[in-house]
Amino acid sequence: MTGHGHPHGPVRSEPRSPWLHGSWLRAIWVSFLFAFIAIGISAFIRYLLGFPLHGAEMQEVAATFGLTFWAIGFTVGIGCFDYWWGYIIGSPNWVQEDHSAHGAYSWRDYFKVNTDHKVIGIQYLVLTFIFFMIGGALAEGVRAELASPGTQYFSPGTYNGLFSAHATLMIFLFVIPSFAGIANFVVPLMLGAQDMAFPRLNALSFWLLLPGGLIFLASFAVGPFAAGWTNYAPLSVHAPIGDTFFTIGVQFAGASSIATAVNFLVTIVTMRAPGMSFWRMPLLVWANLATSSLVVLGTPFIAGSQFMVLYDRVMHTHFFDPATGGNVVLYQHIFWFYSHPAVYIMMLPGFGIISEIISIHSRKPIFGYRLIAFSTVAIGVLGFTVWAHHMFVSGMAPWLRIPMMATTMLIAVPTGIKIFSWVATLWDGVIHLTTAMLFALGFIFTFVIGGLSGIFLAVLPVDINVSDTYFVVAHIHYVLFGGSVFTIYAGLYHWFPKMTGRMYDERLGRLHFWLTFVAFNATFMPMHWLGLQGMPRRVADYDPRFATLNFIISIFAFVLGASTLVFLYNVIHSWARGPIAPANPWRALTLEWQVSSPPPIFNFDEPPQVVGGPYEYGVPGARHAIVTVHEPDPQFAGVATATAVAGSTLQREALLTAMKHILVVANQTVAGDALIDAVRERAGAEPLRVTVICPQNDPGGDWVTDDRQLAQATRERLDQTLARLREAGVEAAGEVVDRDPYTAVMDQVESSDPPAEIIISTLPQTRSGWLRRDLVERVRRDAKIPVEHVVVDVHQEPAAGA
Amino acid sequence: MSAIKVGIVAIIVGAIGTVAILVTPSWFPVAAAVQAHRQDDLYLALMIMSSFIMAVVTVFLVYSVWRWRARPDDLRDGPPIHGNTTLEIIWTVVPTIIVIAFAVAGGVVLVKNEQTTSQELVVKVTGEQFAWTFQYPNGVVTHELVLEKGRPTEFAITSLLHDVIHSFYVPQFRVKADAVPGIMNYTYATPTRVGKYVLICTELCGPGHSLMRAPVQVMEPADFTQWLATQKSDQSKGGA
Structure with missing residues (x-):
């Protein structure tokens, strides 16, 4: 697990000059250099043979050699041959394939070899x-x-x-x-x-x-x-x-x-x-x-x-x-x-x-x-x-x-x-x-x-x-x-x-x-x-x-x-x-739909075992393949979303959708039983990964938020919640965020690791400041993913953690 | 509705299409050669065959979508039908028979279209960028193609040696052949209708391709003989 898989691309020991290593810059100068050398050599040979260096014939020759070597030079310059060339000449900087040019970690990688x-x-x-x-x-x-x-x-x-x-x-x-x-x-x-x-x-x-x-x-x-x-x-x-x-x-x-x-x-x-x-x-x-x-x-x-x-x-x-x-x-x-x-x-x-x-x-x-x-x-x-x-x-x-x-x-x-x-x-x-x-x-x-x-x-x-x-x-x-x-x-x-x-x-x-x-x-x-x-x-x-x-x-x-x-x-x-796609939106059987969307960098953790035809729709119990997904490598976080599975290595069958990411939004109600039950119920249906956020700020200004004690209490409730969720076999992380709840939710929705579903937990209608400001409706309208509203009546429940 | 009923509807639709094809007044420009009538009949037969195939596919397609369209939240699967050997044999064998029949018909028409006789007129056609030249057996050379009604004509077509490929096409005759540098290519037409037509080049031959046309005229035999004689005397005078 050394060479490949760093969250921001492979580790490189020294900065690489774009003039000398595979890049668009090198592609431009190498391609034109190749073209000029090719035209120069052909012109020199024509000169030696006594042919004219102008006129239609010279243009044809220049076009033929110039274009051909320009194109070859482009592929050389952009870096298509670097690995092979390093191997052939025995370059000291050459390393056995380290997958450093494999997979896209940012949009820039789509513009490289x-x-x-x-x-x-x-x-x-x-x-x-x-x-x-x-x-x-x-x-x-x-x-x-x-x-x-x-x-x-x-x-x-x-x-x-x-x-x-x-x-x-x-x-x-x-x-x-x-x-x-x-x-x-x-x-x-x-x-x-x-x-x-x-x-x-x-x-x-x-x-x-x-x-x-x-x-x-x-x-x-x-x-x-x-x-x-x-x-x-x-x-x-x-x-x-x-x-x-x-x-x-x-x-x-x-x-x-x-x-x-x-x-x-x-x-x-x-x-x-x-x-x-x-x-x-x-x-x-x-x-x-x-x-x-x-x-x-x-x-x-x-x-x-x-x-x-x-x-x-x-x-x-x-x-x-x-x-x-x-x-x-x-x-x-x-x-x-x-x-x-x-x-x-x-x-x-x-x-x-x-x-x-x-x-x-x-x-x-x-x-x-x-x-x-x-x-x-x-x-x-x-x-x-x-x-x-x-x-x-x-x-x-x-x-x-x-x-x-x-x-x-x-x-x-x-x-x-x-x-x-x-x-x-x-x-x-x-x-x-x-x-x-x-x-x-x-x-x-x-x-x-x-x-x-x-x-x-x-x-x-x-x-x-x-x-x-x-x-x-x-x-x-x-x-x-x-x-x-x-x-x-x-x-x-x-x-x-x-x-x-x-x-x-x-x-x-x-x-x-x-x-x-x-x-x-x-x-x-x-x-x-x-x-x-x-x-x-x-x-x-x-x-x-x-x-x-x-x-x-x-x-x-x-x-x-x-x-x-x-x-x-x-x-x-x-x-x-667009809304985040599940792994298998069409409920298809073929293998590409049995991995996350988009698929992890190396597609499959283990070779899938194919056990049947690819189109067995309507055949009870039929399946095309069994896919094994390993515990997530944290280094791939953000690249291979939704491949994480709670617990240790787990055999998971191909027909299941991949791990779902749920966002839980709660503040005072964060450790409420109703909320935790709602999450557990989902965990029983499919593997889950949960992010809990506790928005603490309210720009509306009708309650005090800058209160260390309040924040401290929230932090404790959050930690208890995470612990209880992990006990229930759910991969959970969370934080107290210093924003109003709507902004906090939308930030998560638009982040690089967006949730597939949102659970908003509030106090009952009469006592909830969030509901007074139509938080649930606004999120439903703007997030375009399923939003569930869980009501937790703190007074009816035993004090959390007590 | 069972598949057989849908099939009956498809055949009715195909028959309606056939009627529409047959009552359409003009698929082609006026037919001015024996070859043209044969081509037109073959074309109509193909259209009728297509009408039924199109109807069968479209009616079954539209009916299936209309009948079994599901709501997005419908999570059922259809019945696990993997195939039906009888049906698969039918839709392999029936199209094979249809295409073989049309291949035979096409071959027969081709052979008839290209039959040569002893009294045929042979016109040598030469293309060049961007003009046509016609040479008659008596040595007459023109830039207008004049033909005799009812007389089988063989066009011996070529292009100048250092020129490019052109193509000889008179839509009213329904025949076409490329004018190729270095080889002689042949096509045949027996004009059946007196009138004026246009010969168009149908092989891209350069910037002047769109305008590379020549007038074509079909005359009664008497007029044709007279025209040829006049041309002959004019050209001998011009050449003298």
Whole structure:
């Protein structure tokens, strides 16, 4: 217990200069130093060879080396490699892992390299949401331009850059990594593991993402990449320098993705808790197993395709130049060999999230668990056999079209299985329409539409007609927004209490859902019709007969964008001031809900023993796992709330909620039997931790408080109370506070260790100064947590302690 | 209400949807080729299938939520139903049959759409940033695509060698093929309706992509022959 676990972070023997140790400051100077050295070396070699040091070619070379090494330098500077580097060079300051970069002790730790999967999960989710909003703003730019025909706000080149960057950010910096963020937080907990298999690799994966995203955005400074996120050659090869930013940004986003996927595969295969057989894994874990396999097998292909474009641009390799033996269609084969499985990379984790939510919030076992798991694997396998359905009009080998149509249509079968199974799970359930559940239900509706339009697109003659029209735009938004984004929202609401330790506001959540759901359908449904009528995609200008519909679509697109602000407000406000979340607000069985909210730094004190399936709702006496919680380590106080248990080490069963924190407010009545009985009664139901406060001051001024004798007497009564509570097996602490009772209570409610319930003890109505000032009502109104009022009639009770 | 009754309601809703689909006056621009009519029929069949699937999922979903919605303080669990093998087999096999049927239909239509005959007109189409060029068998080169009503036409489509990919699309014909540098790509249409249409580029090809269009005209056979002859003589004069 030496290295980790100091209340204010690990002990460090000497102050560390931010210039020389992993920090943002070092990230900035090291990244630019790396970039300048790389550009300098390449320029020097060009100089030696007699090539000019100016002009387009030099710019391409400088961009290629500068951006690549800038990004690598960033990860070095921020500190991703410090541990490995110290080990490799045998640094005398290097110490065996002391967990000093593990877990967040203050908000600042979220801005550093951290190896805790929960911290990394939240880092992912916050960063990706920022990119989601940037990508959304780009989409609003597209819709502003399309609100009427002709060109208004953007030149065609900039317009092409807007939708290219929109798609790129949404895919590589939002959907894929935000699923990685949710899985990072949840999957190790679900498995009963203490962390991911490779925590330092996990941190590196996250920190590769940020430079990748910044490179995409930086392209706007030099003229954005404008060949679509598909970056088809030869348009991309001929494009201005912005395209180089795309080809390099993809490498970092892709490397991040691959490293995370390897990490998930190893974690899921090797770090399952005892008893967690494959057939007892939650479906989210199954989904991430399949997704990670797709990423590991597929992502190298997009990396390769973009390297080939980059080489064609910078080194004139002619991979895609037909005049010198290159092949244009080859690019599309390599690109889609990743980018079609990428659709499932962006969908399977969402399927996993929905399986969790539908089962938990309708209080029923998931219908057909094994068939859903099989269908997940089937989608993963079939996903690699359908890539050329993106190329039906591309001029590829004609015979390939019908086989690809057949495999594509077969994918509808496992997808359908999932949808029917979710609906059957709802049947005869006890359905709780939480915001998470609303998004899950909304997802089923929108995804069925997206899935069905996918079948249209698989049928060759129909695809030949509508490919590259707005029908395709509608389809991909139905699967990637109505699919992926809805599931991400559902997951964020579902796990918000676990991640933050706070409850979100359900009313705002419902508002967010309905705004999103209505605006989404109103935005994208009419696009199907535009496509059928022959409006091509990726155009800034269009036939005026589509003007009215496009104007309406743009209005709803702005509403859809605004709906995000409701979510943002809800998250920020609830994270700071929402009611404290219990360990298991949804009464779920899976392991992440059996630890405190937020979970302790190392998740589990002992590996949980898994004894059954994860969705045994309604089965009498069934449980998924038995979790052992040790006596609290005082060093973790304030970090791991509510894991404390009275007495010595205690086996506590998984189905119990974690230890509850109760605030007792009393002054003259502090040792009253009625009060102590009220606390004991709660202690009988669940493990408790009690803080007793005795407010002594009264700014109202109608009684004397500055009385040492009175304070001394209160102190004695308090000590007796604490002793009696401890006898009853309750963990109790307390103090006499020098404030008026309302302020004292609210201070506790807003402290870093807030209570889950308040008991206010007063004298009977006629003799209580607190009741005369409506203390109980005011606290009930403002604290937003349960408040119980206990009346103690001191005169009826024998003198306390006598 | 039992599941069977809800299922009956779903089928009724699907049938109402089908009627709505069939009475909708126009899903597409006017059909001006044999291929277009085949595509439209296939599309309608897909819409009707979708109407029933959508109805089944939505009706069961909405009914379940309406019927079994619980208050937040309701702490009961639902019945522990883990699955039903018969149902699971049904919803694996039935969709498989549906998609195989549509795959077969799609394949048949594709093959019919691309049948070649000996009297077909072959037009060579070349895309470049940002214009279309059409070359007829007699050597006539135009920037307007003129076709003969009722005559099967093969479009041999390519792009200039140092250019980028474009895509040939006439919405009224419902056919499309990319113009790719270095390879010849083919698509087929048999125009059935005299009129003027627009060929639009549907593959992002640069800043001028939105405006890369060409006029298309379908003529009666007599008019077409005369047009081709006039073009021929004009161009020989121009070239002389």
